[in-house]
Amino acid sequence: MTIRMQAFVAAFLAIGFLAPPRASAEEAASTTSGEATVGVVGQDRDPVNSAKFLEYRDVPSGFVAEQLFLSWAPRTSSFFDVKAFDVGQRDQRIDVTFGKTDTWKGVISWMENPRLWTDRARQLYAGQGNGVFTLDDTLQSAVQAGAASVDTTPMDGEWDAGTKGAILKSAILNSAQDVSVGWQRKTGGADFTFTPGRSWTFGVGASRERRGGTIPQPLGMYFTLSPSEVAAPVDFTTNWETGRVEYDHKRFNIGAQVTASQFDSGYKSVTWDNQLFLNDTATANPLVANPARGRLTFQTDNRMVQGTVYGGVNMPGHTRLDLNLSRTRTTQDDSFLPTTTNTLLAPAALPAASFDGRYDLDLTSVRVSSRPTKSFRWNAWARRFEYKNDSPSLSFDDYVMTDYQINTCANVNSCGALSNHIARRNLPVGYEKTNLGVSAGLRPVSWLDGSLAVEREEMKRDFSAVTDSHENSAKLALDFTLTDWLSVRSTFRRQERRTDEYDAEYFVESFPIGETYVAPVNEGMRRFIWTDRDRDSASLLAEFTVGSKVSIYAEATYARDLYLDPDSGDRIGESFTISEDRDFNSVPETYDILLAGRTDDNYRTYTLGFSVAPAPRLDLYADYTWEKSTYGLETRYRAPSAGIGSDDPLNNWGSDTDDRYRTANVGFDLDITGKGRWKLSANGSRSVGTGNIDTHFVPGGAASSDTTLTHFPELKTTLTIATATLTHAINRNLDYSLRYWYESWKEDNFASDRMQPYMGDPGNDPGSVTSIFLGMDFSDYTNHLVSFFLRYRF
Numbered sequence: 001m002t003i004r005m006q007a008f009v010a011a012f013l014a015i016g017f018l019a020p021p022r023a024s025a026e027e028a029a030s031t032t033s034g035e036a037t038v039g040v041v042g043q044d045r046d047p048v049n050s051a052k053f054l055e056y057r058d059v060p061s062g063f064v065a066e067q068l069f070l071s072w073a074p075r076t077s078s079f080f081d082v083k084a085f086d087v088g089q090r091d092q093r094i095d096v097t098f099g100k101t102d103t104w105k106g107v108i109s110w111m112e113n114p115r116l117w118t119d120r121a122r123q124l125y126a127g128q129g130n131g132v133f134t135l136d137d138t139l140q141s142a143v144q145a146g147a148a149s150v151d152t153t154p155m156d157g158e159w160d161a162g163t164k165g166a167i168l169k170s171a172i173l174n175s176a177q178d179v180s181v182g183w184q185r186k187t188g189g190a191d192f193t194f195t196p197g198r199s200w201t202f203g204v205g206a207s208r209e210r211r212g213g214t215i216p217q218p219l220g221m222y223f224t225l226s227p228s229e230v231a232a233p234v235d236f237t238t239n240w241e242t243g244r245v246e247y248d249h250k251r252f253n254i255g256a257q258v259t260a261s262q263f264d265s266g267y268k269s270v271t272w273d274n275q276l277f278l279n280d281t282a283t284a285n286p287l288v289a290n291p292a293r294g295r296l297t298f299q300t301d302n303r304m305v306q307g308t309v310y311g312g313v314n315m316p317g318h319t320r321l322d323l324n325l326s327r328t329r330t331t332q333d334d335s336f337l338p339t340t341t342n343t344l345l346a347p348a349a350l351p352a353a354s355f356d357g358r359y360d361l362d363l364t365s366v367r368v369s370s371r372p373t374k375s376f377r378w379n380a381w382a383r384r385f386e387y388k389n390d391s392p393s394l395s396f397d398d399y400v401m402t403d404y405q406i407n408t409c410a411n412v413n414s415c416g417a418l419s420n421h422i423a424r425r426n427l428p429v430g431y432e433k434t435n436l437g438v439s440a441g442l443r444p445v446s447w448l449d450g451s452l453a454v455e456r457e458e459m460k461r462d463f464s465a466v467t468d469s470h471e472n473s474a475k476l477a478l479d480f481t482l483t484d485w486l487s488v489r490s491t492f493r494r495q496e497r498r499t500d501e502y503d504a505e506y507f508v509e510s511f512p513i514g515e516t517y518v519a520p521v522n523e524g525m526r527r528f529i530w531t532d533r534d535r536d537s538a539s540l541l542a543e544f545t546v547g548s549k550v551s552i553y554a555e556a557t558y559a560r561d562l563y564l565d566p567d568s569g570d571r572i573g574e575s576f577t578i579s580e581d582r583d584f585n586s587v588p589e590t591y592d593i594l595l596a597g598r599t600d601d602n603y604r605t606y607t608l609g610f611s612v613a614p615a616p617r618l619d620l621y622a623d624y625t626w627e628k629s630t631y632g633l634e635t636r637y638r639a640p641s642a643g644i645g646s647d648d649p650l651n652n653w654g655s656d657t658d659d660r661y662r663t664a665n666v667g668f669d670l671d672i673t674g675k676g677r678w679k680l681s682a683n684g685s686r687s688v689g690t691g692n693i694d695t696h697f698v699p700g701g702a703a704s705s706d707t708t709l710t711h712f713p714e715l716k717t718t719l720t721i722a723t724a725t726l727t728h729a730i731n732r733n734l735d736y737s738l739r740y741w742y743e744s745w746k747e748d749n750f751a752s753d754r755m756q757p758y759m760g761d762p763g764n765d766p767g768s769v770t771s772i773f774l775g776m777d778f779s780d781y782t783n784h785l786v787s788f789f790l791r792y793r794f
Helices: 003-018 137-145 164-175 506-510
Strands: 031-043 062-073 078-087 093-100 104-116 126-129 132-134 182-194 200-219 228-248 252-265 269-273 293-297 302-315 319-332 357-370 376-389 430-445 448-462 468-483 486-499 532-546 550-564 575-580 589-594 596-615 618-636 652-671 678-697 715-729 734-748 781-793
Touching: 126 228, 137 164, 200 269, 200 293, 228 269, 376 448, 589 618
Parallel strands: 132 269
Antiparallel strands: 031 062, 031 781, 062 078, 078 093, 093 104, 104 182, 126 132, 182 200, 200 228, 228 252, 252 302, 269 293, 302 319, 319 357, 357 376, 376 430, 430 448, 448 468, 468 486, 486 532, 532 550, 550 596, 575 589, 596 618, 618 652, 652 678, 678 715, 715 734, 734 781
């Protein structure tokens, strides 16, 4: 426990123990009450070895202050309240509320929580500060001069001495250092509300969120070079300020609010050494040079201001009209980083010193709610949301791909001369969404309540594969209270999304002189977030009660999405043919086009549970839930040849995923003495999740589309939690509890379980021969904790 925490707890307990049991006549207006729960936690192992257990929380060993509550009213109309949880821990929460009843109120809050990414991580790179990571020059020189990795003696499972893989593996094994990957988030805020009368309310508030630590950062190079991974520094700060005013009348209300935020990142970029080259190295092509280092940008600083006006009015017939208008403006103007770190490449000058980006969010919402009779109700609503991108559209005369190459034209029919540099232009993407809906509910008899809602959503997008779409939906809800002991609730929903057309090559507008290749992408590619979709969903809940002792409930949900091609109406996964002159010889060729993308989603859950009181002082409860989620994917491997994209049905392949979860909960509450002096409660849960991926392909295709791995190893995760608490109430103000807490987490993950800083062994992953990873993974854990808590109320 920190000194600050000790002082806080001591002062808090002193208030309670020293508070007089009765107040004199002069002090009758002053009252003090509260509750303090403190104790000792013991664990069977060091929690540092269980990063998954502590991923978003802190469970220390030793003295803890679990809950501290204080309510003090110095006068009848004044109040001062404190609520604190896990004081002094990395996941503590503290709220202080004070003020004068019906006049003013102040709130001060503080919250922390960690985010741990792994139990283990080892880093070969040395952090030099300011987001710069370096490798030893001698190592870079040796790898650069080393021969390609070969394995002439397969029996030893090692790359031959002096090869790039052997040199890098040795360096990682002997020089990589343990590194922490995780951050701590801290949020503090204050709010003040002033109510000078019954109608007016004024308020101001401010908060700050800080995130400091590290985050796993993949570092991508050109695909023929080698990727890396480092624990990149994180220093995020977000400030929020708000001011509000509202006038509330018995017939109407009107209010306004202004909110502003500022996001700042202490690091603008991450720069790292290329493990394959010590210095920038020229090639035969003057537009290609091997870089000695790479660079990526982090999140950019930004500023946001939002203004909102809202109000409502009560109308005849038990009808209410509400209106909300808001505009949000977000801007950022960070300076552009230089185009490349590669000193041997000479790209064109940047079109501007900074982006000077800006977008506005406009929201208009109107809702009418009415209940003209006890048995009939209706609602209607209209909502318009516009993302208006007012950022400039800048043209970059050329660009450097991963600090390695200035791209040039690969097909004269696509972008002119082969010597032309490929230019790029950013697209100010924006959209407009409109929702119109109405619902009606009717309760014709006491045992039946039904409602029907219909809604139409329209989307208009700038620079998108689908520029215009709409979705119609209908929802039916029926609630039956058949008897005092049986009730049923059901919901059915149907949604149909349709688009005007699908332009798979919409992004051509971002190439001012044309794309590098002819037909570079699959013309049948359909992204599931844009294409046509039919969605059906339903839910059913039944509750069965026998007297006051037995309650049984069952619930089922179902949802399915089918994805369709907007142009033909065919399902994704099917094919069609086109006639197209891709080689520009005046003779059209016939191409088979696969409708590639997500084919369908299917989600189902079933829950069965009960609660029973077999004895006056005993309550039992249990439930079991089945969950199943599946989806399909169909796609095609396409390799451009001679500057022309290929389409061959032999290169079709796809995958199907099947995720399942089984969760069981059981517990009881027992009043041992019948008077609440001794109580025993226990509960346990076990959740088992499995994930499977099956792949399929057309035999005889390219090597990159054929695969021998038709079934990935099963992913399995098991989480088991059990607690038991014995509580003894010494008197009305004091009790103590003894708690046992068991938690176990086990995961079989074919990806992360094998992850190491070096993965390129001949028998492991030869393709990662010169890659450098952090080797992150969560270790399985089994924790036993015994706690003793003392709770005092005053």
